[in-house]
Amino acid sequence: MIQGLYETHIQVSNLEKAVQFYTEVLGLELAHYDDNRPIAFLWIGENKKAMLGLWEQQENLQKRHFAFSCSKDFILNSANKFLEDNGLKAYNFLKNGDNKPMVFAWMPALALYFDDPDGNQLEFIHILEGTSQPALGVISYADWLQRKDDSKV
The missing domain is CATH 3.10.180.10 (2,3-Dihydroxybiphenyl 1,2-Dioxygenase, domain 1)
Known part of the structure; x- marks a missing residue:
């Protein structure tokens, strides 16, 4: 349907x-x-x-959130520069001052956030290959790669 x-x-x-x-x-x-x-x-x-x-x-004004589907390569290698070049600040899900993408292990998906000029929270997201691992929570991409590789052993 x-x-x-x-x-x-x-x-x-x-x-x-x-x-x-x-x-x-x-x-x-x-x-x-x-x-x-x-x-x-x-x-x-x-x-x-x-x-x-x-x-x-x-x-x-009521602020909202939504996500744009993007390639993994764009999020990992170009998104931060693209945002910076356009006067925007990237941040991760934890809003801990880091601008590196993070992985929602339950999906799994790679994500990076930024705000539009009105403060709406926008997201670049890419669904990753691999098995859902909800117990891992939200982790760095490096940790995701390590855990993903460890799970193959």
């Missing part, structure tokens, strides 16, 4: 600036801009398989 998540919506304080951030910085494609509501819809990825709605909200 359900085949995936098609769209999600977030509130932004300035629609024009948010559209600029999501299109020019993150590379999403503008699908529709409606000044009357005010709202903008952006395509995520190719083939119109996912969409993000940006709703302008002047007061009582």
Whole structure:
């Protein structure tokens, strides 16, 4: 019945600036801009398989979280520089001052976080190969590789 998540919506304080951030910085494609509501819809990825709605909200802005699927290589080797080059700060799930991606062992998935200009928490995520290991919790990628290799012995 359900085949995936098609769209999600977030509130932004300035629609024009948010559209600029999501299109020019993150590379999403503008699908529709409606000044009357005010709202903008952006395509995520190719083939119109996912969409993000940006709703302008002047007061009582409610921050949200969502994740973008990315390649493992991008998260490990390019994400921090990409974010830094665009004036954004990467952080890990623990928010302990480290900007290295971490692994949610229960999935398993590699993830790195950053905030949009309105403070919405965004995430780059990649589902890793391997067996779910919930008991490990959230660990560094290096620890994940070590544990993954140890489990083959």
